[in-house]
Amino acid sequence: MKIILLSLTILFFTACSSSAVSKETGSSGYRNGEIVSQNEKKVVWHENTKTFLTPIEFWHAYAKENGGLTWGQSRNYPNYDDVKEFDLFMVELDSGVCLMEFYHSRWRRANDVRRWDIGFSDISACSDVFN
Numbered sequence: 001m002k003i004i005l006l007s008l009t010i011l012f013f014t015a016c017s018s019s020a021v022s023k024e025t026g027s028s029g030y031r032n033g034e035i036v037s038q039n040e041k042k043v044v045w046h047e048n049t050k051t052f053l054t055p056i057e058f059w060h061a062y063a064k065e066n067g068g069l070t071w072g073q074s075r076n077y078p079n080y081d082d083v084k085e086f087d088l089f090m091v092e093l094d095s096g097v098c099l100m101e102f103y104h105s106r107w108r109r110a111n112d113v114r115r116w117d118i119g120f121s122d123i124s125a126c127s128d129v130f131n
Contacts (some may be wrong), residue, residue: 033058033116035123042119055123059099059110063088073097077107096124 030036032047035055043052046061053061063069066088071078073090087102088110099110109129111120120126 031117033111033114033120035117035119042123044117055120056097058116059090062110062114063090063099083107091125091129093125093128095128098124098126098129100129 028045028047028050030045030047032045034045035042036045036052037043038052042055044055044058045051046053046058048065049061060069066086068088069090070087071083071089073092075092077091078087078089083102085102085104089100089102089107090097091100091107100107101110101113102108103113109121109126111117111126
């Protein structure tokens, strides 16, 4: 009886593990937010549309799926007292733009909250956003 119970437990955890992997990577073999190079350009897999988008298109798609850019796009951050958890904002710098998400009482790069591909830290202005 103990062997059967142990076997069923192992089978259950193996099935759960396989299921989690397939949800994470999707049927395409790519993870949502995974950056790949195509024709010498960086593109990002967007699982909901099953297509590759530019990183900035990916940010806009993410924002749209989550209520839009709460605070739009600007060089000036919104008033701290007015923002709420998970608000989105596209900050503009001389080097480009970066999607920011308000999380745990401060603005963070959306990638630092969502954990997409680590390469997002170097996309457009994201590497300069805290300078």
